[in-house]
Amino acid sequence: MKLKDFIIPAIDIKDGKVVRLLKGDFRKDKVYSESPRDMAELFQELGFKRLHVVDLDGSLEGVPVNLQSIKTIRSVFSGKVQVGGGIRGLKTCRVLYDEGIDLLVVGTVAVKDPELFEQMAQSFPHRIILALDSRGGKVATSGWTQESSLRPEEVAKRYDSLPIWGYLYTNVDRDGTLEGVDVEIYRDVKRFVSKPLIASGGVSDIEDVKKLIGVVEGVVVGKAIYEGRINIREL
Numbered sequence: 001m002k003l004k005d006f007i008i009p010a011i012d013i014k015d016g017k018v019v020r021l022l023k024g025d026f027r028k029d030k031v032y033s034e035s036p037r038d039m040a041e042l043f044q045e046l047g048f049k050r051l052h053v054v055d056l057d058g059s060l061e062g063v064p065v066n067l068q069s070i071k072t073i074r075s076v077f078s079g080k081v082q083v084g085g086g087i088r089g090l091k092t093c094r095v096l097y098d099e100g101i102d103l104l105v106v107g108t109v110a111v112k113d114p115e116l117f118e119q120m121a122q123s124f125p126h127r128i129i130l131a132l133d134s135r136g137g138k139v140a141t142s143g144w145t146q147e148s149s150l151r152p153e154e155v156a157k158r159y160d161s162l163p164i165w166g167y168l169y170t171n172v173d174r175d176g177t178l179e180g181v182d183v184e185i186y187r188d189v190k191r192f193v194s195k196p197l198i199a200s201g202g203v204s205d206i207e208d209v210k211k212l213i214g215v216v217e218g219v220v221v222g223k224a225i226y227e228g229r230i231n232i233r234e235l
Helices: 036-045 056-061 067-076 090-098 108-112 114-123 152-159 183-190 206-212
Strands: 007-014 017-022 025-033 050-055 080-084 103-106 128-135 138-141 166-171 197-200 218-221
Touching: 007 036, 007 056, 007 067, 017 036, 025 036, 025 056, 036 050, 036 067, 050 056, 050 067, 067 080, 080 128, 090 103, 090 114, 103 108, 103 114, 108 114, 108 138, 108 152, 114 128, 114 152, 128 152, 152 183, 166 183, 183 197, 183 206, 206 218
Parallel strands: 007 050, 007 218, 050 080, 080 103, 103 128, 128 166, 166 197, 197 218
Antiparallel strands: 007 017, 017 025, 128 138
16 A cells, blocks of 8 residues: 555644644644645645545534635545534535535534434435544544543444444544554454544654554544655655
């Protein structure tokens, strides 16, 4: 497998800019680009097959806020685009689907409104990625500002029979820290599910990426790319 096919670059958007948070803390953001479009064009030029786009403002508001940026990214990137942040209803799913977004990353609804999440999965079969955002071993919701009493594997098992695409497990405690990946947490989740799993959180260098090959089906990488820890031009 080519590393470029395994890595999913992240474009996190806040106030229209490309940023990275530290452990999901919106007060600890760092701007890496004024233009999400420029980043999408770079990833397109370098041959990446998939992008992970997060509307950070939307995750707090409960509805997409940076929709224009998402549309622009979709227009310049030919590979798959998965979008998360503020997807809390069928109408939002339809808007993004109609804009050509390939996969919709949904987390909060799965915890707070299981019936609605099932409707989403049935209405958009194999287009929903269930986000398992884990902080302290429990699933965080609402832009990582609230903590549930549920463990990630509990949520994953509950929905594994639905026609979802698979799972995105974010280790919030390591997200944006460059501390390295905890491979075992992904192995644990894989024991409970039958669908693909994407890892996220803590990647510090290319060795971290290699550790995950054979364990998960892809890895979201943000800060390690933006800080130059992974030279994407040399992959």
